[in-house]
Amino acid sequence: MKDCNPVDILSWSKIVLLCFLGAASPGPSLALVSANTLARGRAYGIATSLGHAVGIGLWALLTAIGLVNVVVATxxxxxxxxxxxxxxxxxxxxxIISTKPSPSGSKIPLPISSSNTLIQGAVEGLLISVLNPKIALFFLAIFSHFVERNMGWTATGLLSITAASIDAGWYVAVTLTLTKASMISLLQMHSPTIMKISGTFLILIGLYLFCNIVLSTL
Structure with a gap:
């Protein structure tokens, strides 16, 4: 089967920069990864990050083959x-608000060894990226302009992997930063407050999204 010419270096550079700016922009995804890391530990935060990256790779794939238009237009x-x-x-x-603070003297984050628990974190990350309409609009309104229409499956696959890898790298870096040794004592000291603020912020984002839905249907 004939494959199309690979994307040139300049185009890939633009795509890489765009993916990084999209990943680094504040929003529900950053709030979720940070909150999950603070509430359930480094492993859970990394699992959430990797799950989120899979969702981003999926959106990149849908954009490259043109299916993201169907989602947004329906x-x-x-x-x-x-x-x-x-x-x-x-x-x-x-x-997160209902999560009990760790006992005094214990470290934050707490290690999580259960594979089922880590899978839950990955699923949460995947769902927050797949179900975030702003991510869909980002890929349709901005990302699609940097994707060539005649891309073959090889280039399309590399595009999806690139988007997912950059997203994973950013959020894993966020998780590792939050769980550095120098941060642990600070997080431990203010753990209950951080949990409440993180949970409340996510709830407010959810309410904001819901209000936008209601207003858009009026």
Whole structure:
């Protein structure tokens, strides 16, 4: 099967920069990864980061093959995605608020060895990226302009892997920064307050997304 010419270096450089700027921009994803890291530890934060990266890679793939247009152009699908995203963010916010602070003298983050628990973190990361309509709009409105229409499957696969790798690298770096030894004592001292602020912030984001849905349907 004939494959199309690979994307030139300049185009890839633009795509890499765009992916980094998209990953580094504040929003529900950054709030979720940070909150999960503070609430459940480094391993859980990394699992959330990797799951989120898989979702970003999926959006990049859908953009490259043109299917992201279908999602954004179909009102029922877009509203369903928005509602699920708002509910997910709010649920995680409530869960973090209800998390009991670790006993005095214990380190933050606490190690998590259960594979099932880590899978839960990865699923949360995946869902927050897949169900975030702003990510879909980002890929449609901005990312799609840097994607060549005649890209073959090899270039398309590399594009998806590139987007996912940059996203994973950023959020894993955030997780590792939050769990550095120099940060542990500070986080331990203010753990209850940080949990409440993180959870409340996620709930407010969920309410904001829900209000946007209601206003857009009026």
């Amino acid at each position: 009102p029922a699908v877009l509203i369903a995605v928005q509602l699920l995203g708002a509910c997910l963010v709010s649920y995680i916010g409530f869960r």
